[in-house]
Every structure is written in structure tokens, then in C-alpha cells.
Amino acid sequence: MSNKIEAVNDFVVKFANVNGSGSASANELFARAILRMGVPVSPRNIFPSNIQGLPTWYEVRVNEAGYRGRRGGVDLMVAMNPQTWDNDLKEIEAGGYVFYDSSKPMPRSKFREDVNVIGMPLTEVCNATYSDPRQRQLFKNIIYVGALSALLEMDPAEIEKLFAEQYRGKEALLQSNVKALKLGRDYAYEHLSCPLGLRVKRANGVGNQIFVDGNSAAALGAVYGGATVCAWYPITPSSSLAEAFIGYCRKYRMDPETKQARHAIIQGEDELASVGIAIGAGWNGARSFTTTSGPGISLMGEFIGLAYFAEIPVVLIDVQRGGPSTGMPTRTQQSDLLSCAYASHGDTKHVLLFPEDPAECFSLTAQAFDLAERLQTPVFVLTDLDIGMNQRLCEPFQWDDKKLYDRGKVMDYDDLESGRDFGRYLDVDGDGVPYRTYPGTHPTRGGYFTRGTTKDRYARYSEAGPDYMDNMQRLQRKFDTAKSLVPRPLLYPAEKPARFGAIFYGSTSPSMQEALDVLAGRGIHVNALRVRGFPFQEEIADFVASHPWVFVVEQNRDAQLKTLLVNEAKVNPTRLISVLHYDGTPVTARFIVDQISQHAAARTVVPLKGGARAAVGAQDSGISNLA
């Protein structure tokens, strides 16, 4: 038999299931149990756009060092889906393991010589224990979790604790789950060789971190950020965000006395109506948002331009998926960057925020409402499926008790009554941000007509060139003001002087940080900058200017961040080298390391005899894969 991978707290388990079989909760139970042992895990759902019967996978990376990116490769495949057996088997690393249901004999040709096989007659065990078909299905999942816990030396007490939390007050369910778990463990100890080379050992890698998906986190951010109106249209992968908002509002946004809602949520008839409702509410002084994905952004285009030009605060959360068109609805990408930055016809530019994980989904979504009202413009929170629909270990949510919402420049009754001049599009403070009034504020002052057509400083219809130019230039000033308000980029300096820089954002973050460590280990030192918002601050241009080469790592084909950097930060494009991952799976550290190593090798000049200084730029002509 083959070699066996030996690893403690550092391996990848992948579950291959059929969707609709109830495997999701069992698999999550497996991941959570490892977390409870103090070992960080990063699970990822890989699922089709389908409800029942198609293949689905759950990939769990166990990593005590805390790397949360997708690693690539599989050490233990829990192959529960005959449909995908062949491909699943191929993914296993040499010396890895496959765990499968051996109730039906499999021909020898179906296995790999270099993969260790663990067969357990799950169906037989189930059928012998349960008579109800649904129970057979559901408990089969728990039984394999039981067997795995024995094979990986997991502490069953942690799983039982999780059962106890889940089935509090439901004694019968609790007992039957504990029984199924034990069934799996007992079988494994009796018939299988436990443990495998892969083991989970109690550690202290989790601390006070929380385990949550980005969509729930963003929904909670909207609650804390004071959003009262949400309008949305179901679309993967953003639907669970709106649904989480509904759930949180029912819990935290009810008047305790009257039991009435301090929120209004509308499932719109389409994305146009959804953003229209959010804009109407923003116009009328409520904090409002919509949540969608790429196709929704395309549909909302006209309205986004209205909100930009009429200067109405609104928050749009785009949980990106694979495009173009319907694209890959259940796969991840960062490919809406440009369509959001420049959404709508005419000269438009929008504020974007890029959370890296659920913790930032929470904080940046909450901040988006302040920015939208401060700047009176649409603000986009650009997350993606990888962050949005997967639970991720991250820093706990934080909120400052003293924090007050920044409602921006609003003239109230007293301001108007005092005789202060009100011009809806008048740049009083020189920052391009005008004052607004809410409808119904004052009987004779502060009323104005909001329109998507051109107007003068007092909101009067005007197609006069100078009025139009004046307004457009003020909007540009306002956009410049946004630079000082959006979150600054974060620098991750290399430990040694570095000639290479790397710029990345959003869900690329965990794989990027792992890649930086691996590269440093190989002597390739890279200063990295994580961009967190658009418009870009000067320090981003400075970062590029201070490195001969800067890798721009992103998850789309067309190098959208690079385009935006060249276009908006005015950086020298010949310094930028794109590292692009866009097959719909989350980018891995392995991929980044591989790409950057190749580029670096091509640009590392062997010093001439006599120790002449390496000439930067000597290989410029050899840079062939500039995107």
C-alpha cells in the first residue's frame, strides 16, 4: 500500500455529497467540533444552482496556524456521491485517504494505488438500525461524522455538546443523534484502523474568534448601522443576506411595548423596484439598502445613476458571483468591480468598500450607511460568494457604545426657520457635499424638486452649460472628499527589504497572507497593500511608485482592479503585473505563490561578476503576461 500523509491539525477534508440529502448540517457539525477543540477550520460550500439531486461538496481546511484561504488539494475525501467518484478520487493528494460507503462492492479499478482506502458499510449499518427512510438518510450523515471523529481522534464530547446546544429541550432528537454518533464511532474502533495519519489535537488557535458567514455579518452590520428599509430581490449568493436581516430585525428591531416593527422589508418584484424602494426611502431620510449580485447591479444601472445625480444616500451590497450574464451563480469571483465603480450611463463614479471577511462585512456595512448619508450618494459594499456564503473564523464583532450615526448635512426646521439659505446643490462648505432637507420639514422653506435631469444650485431645472458644468465639477469635488472618508488601505510590510509589492482586496485576503508567508520562506519578499475602499487614496499610488513591480492579485479575467488603479490612481501601468484567478473557485495561496514565484524569477537579475547592482527593469521586454 501507498504512503500515508501524516499531519496533525493541518489537512483538508472534503465531503462529496448529493444536495438535498441533509449532509450540510452534519458536515458543519464536523467543522464546528474541530473548532471547539481550539483548531481553526475554514469550510467552503461548493454547490450547484439546484435544490435536490446534484453533487455538492463541503471542503474543510483544518489549519492550526490559522490560514483561512482555500488550500487546494484534498487529504481525506469523504466520498458519499457515486456520481462524482472518479473526479473526487483524482483530487486526493498522493498518500491521502478516501472514506466511502462500502455497502456495495466497488471494482478495484475504481481506486487509486496511491490513496488509502477506508470503507465502511454505512448503508448496511443504517438499514440494520433504522427502518424509516428519512431517518436512514439523516442518521447516515451523523454516523459518518461519528466514524470520522474516531479516525481523526476528535473529542466526541465536543460533538455531544454541540448536539446539546442544537437540540436544547428536544430530548428525543438529542438522544437519537448521540446514538447515531456512537454507532459510527463504535464501528470505526471495531473495524477500521484508528487513527489515520491525519489527526486533530486540542490547541489554542481559536481564542475568542467567532465563526460566521459574511452575509449574516453584513445583515447584522445593517442592523447596527441603523438601516430601517431594505428592499431586495432573491438572487444567489445574496438572498441569505436579506433573510438574515429579516431574522435579526425580528429579534432586535421590534418596539418592546407595541411589538411593532422598527423596520420595513420588501421583497421587490425585481432588482429595479428593489433599488427604487431603497432610493425612495433614502430620499425621505431613512437609512436604506438593497442586496444583490452582479445581474442585479446591471439591472439597477439607471436607478444608480439617478441616485448619483440627484444625490440620494443608498447602500447596495453586491455579493459577487461568477459573471458575465447568468455566469456561475454558485461560484465566486471579484468581477463586478468596474460595473459597480462606474455603474450607469454618463459620467458616474461610486464609492466602493471591500470587506475581507465577515468581521469587515459587519463593520464596513455599518460604515456604509454613514458614508452614504455623509456623501449623499450610493455606496457599494462589494463582498462575494466566498465570504458571503461560507462560515469563516474571524475577529468578534465590535461596536462602540458611544458611536452616533453620521446623518450628514441635513437642514432641519430650525435651520430653515432661521433664514439660512437653502440651495439643494449649493456647495456651502467647499467639500462638494450640499445640504438636504427631508420632505415635510417646513411649511414654506426647504422644499425642492428632485430630478435626474440637470439643474442649478437651487435645484431648478436647467440645461444651461455652465450650470451643468458647475454641478458636475462639484460632484467631482465630492468624490475627492470621499477619499478621506473611505477606509484606508492596510499595509502588510515584508520582513526584509522588498522590491516587489502586491495589491489585493476582499476575499483574496486569507490566501494572500498565507502566500506572503510562503514566499518569504522562499526568499521572495513582498510588501503587500490591501485596498479597502474606492476612491483610492494617494498612498495607494505612492505604494505603486515605491516598487519597481507590483502584483495586483484579483479574482477576475480582465484585471478590473488594475484597470481602476491605472484609471483612477494614475499609477504607471508598466509596473503592474496581474495575478488573475477566475475559475469560480476561491483563489488559493498555492496559486498566488506559483504565479508570483514565476514572475519574480523572470525579474530577478543575477548580479554581474563584481557585484554590480541588479538592474531593475532589465527584463521589461520579457513581461509577457501583463493583463
Add this chain to the structure above:
Amino acid sequence: MTYLAKPRLHHPTLAKNQAGYTRRDYEGKISTLCAGCGHDSISAAIIQACWELDIEPHRVAKLSGIGCSSKTPDYFLGNSHGFNSVHGRMPSVLTGANLANRSLLYMGVSGDGDSASIGLGQFAHSIRRGVNMVYIVENNGVYGLTKGQFSATADKGSKSKRGIANSDEPLDMIGLALLLGATLVARSFSGDKKQLVPLIKAAIQHRGAAFIDVISPCVAFNNHAGSTKSYEYVREHNEAVNRLDFIERRAEITADYAAGTVIDVPQHDGTVVRLRKLAEDYDPTNRIRVMNYLQERAAAGEVVTGLLYVDPDSVDLHEHLNTVETPLNQLSERELCPGPAALEKINASLR
């Protein structure tokens, strides 16, 4: 249109309503529409209705889409906030505005291009949600601002100014509104102010989605022989089912009517809509019969007008959503932010 500016000063003897405003206080900018446009008559009717009902102008939010009709909110209630949104999307913007502040009166003004074509979906869904609003379609069967193309409400066989007959079936906004659950449905004619003003008043006082289809002839592109939306055609074919005489507090109703000639429909705020019947046996509270009646009369070539349907037990979107009485836009951190203690509990549940 006229180029003469309206005088800013009001005559001191102008009558004031109970809210302390003269009728002039309800006016807006000078209309830029064509002289004789039906839409201007509708603006005048809105002004009249608001003045008579003592509505404070700034407590009205007027919203529209794009098109000739959608320009009109600039021409009435000059002290109100107005919102000229995007083509066909007034209903969603109005819905959102209404959710943000339930204490204002929402007046949506739209046209047949705006609501029957590009915005048909938003029209339908705002009605079925029961948004508390007055939704007026200024219906002329034609795209005026783009110079005379048929709209979706143009009758089959009616002729364009160039003499081309429309071969498409017309969209019946009234029929749709009834099907979709509008709780007040009326049709009127811009040339019949006596009918229109009380209908707008009834719609304002109604809670829920109130829809008024106002046939409003386009003098530039659809007022010729062969059009079914011309002044002449509508005057000839107009069949009113009732006359809405007055709206008063329930307790104040004293006038005597012969039995069977009036229908009283009480409204949520205690007012009563009193209808003087013109068509025998027409019961505007029976939705199924109303729909049947309208289909029959339409087949006979009549343009039925009046208060066609009213649901005395109407509810609105805020009741469906059970929202708090305080407008959502007036809630502060205190009511909205669960705070750090709650967040710590949430964190604990995620470990």
C-alpha cells in the same frame, strides 16, 4: 405654455382655508405643457382638492416618472418636496418614501407610457402591496414628449395623427387596478373638473392604494378624429356611474336623499364618501360586479367614469408590515442600534 411669471405677491383678500393657506399657496411653477393640455386641468384639480381638504402643502410628497404627465408635479404644490424619478419607476420610489415616513401624503403622478408600458410591473406591484397613496395616471393614449407614438392604452383601431390605426389591444388600467387589489378605483376626465376634484379628495382621504385613471387628451398628438382619447370622443362616450357630491364627517351628514339614490362609504378616518347614483344598481363596493359591469360597458363602447370601486375595510402596506407609528426616518440610535451588550451575546452564540 406661457412665459409670463406668476406674481409673487398674493392679494390680501384671498380666502384662506382652515389650515391658513390661500389657494395660491397650493400652486407650483408655471406649466411648460402645451396650451389646452389635459394634464394642466388635472394639476388644477389636485390644487383645488388639497386646498379644499385643508392639507398643509409641505406634508405632501409628490412623485412621478418621466414624460409629460411626470413633469406636472412641478406645476402644483410648490412648497412640497417633489421627485421626478426615472421612467416607469415612480411606484417603487414612492413605496420607499412611504416606508420611510408614513405621516406624509403621497401623490404619485404618472402617464400611460410611464405606467402602462415601461412601468407596468411597478404599477402592478405597488397596487398589490397596498401602498397608501394617490396614484393618478394622466392617460392620453400617446407618447407626447417623444412626439406622438401610440401608448399601450391606445384603443385598438384608434388612429394616430398620421392616420395609422393601432392594431394592438389596449391595456385596461382600471381593470388591472381592480384585479390587483386597489382599494379605491376611479376614472375621470380632465375636462370634467366637477367630477375630478371630489374623486381626488376621496382618494386622498382613502387609506391604501387609491388609483385614478384620468383621460387627459393630448392636444398636440391625440386630439383628432379617429382618436378615442380626444376631448370630443370622451365627451360623447363618457358615462358616469355616480356623482361624488361631498365628503364630510360622518356626524355632519344631514342632507336628505331619496332612498336608493345614494351610497355612503365610511372611511377609516371617520369621513364618509357619499355617492349619488347615476347608474341604477351600481354598487361600488362589490368588486366582482364592478369588474363585470365595466367589461360590459367597455364592450358597448362607453367610457365609464366615476368612483368605480371603494373598499370600506381597506388596509395599507404599513399595516401589513406592522410598522411602528413613528416614521422610520425619525428613529435614532436609541431605537435602532442593539448596542455592544447584545453584540457580545451574538458573538458568544457564534463560538
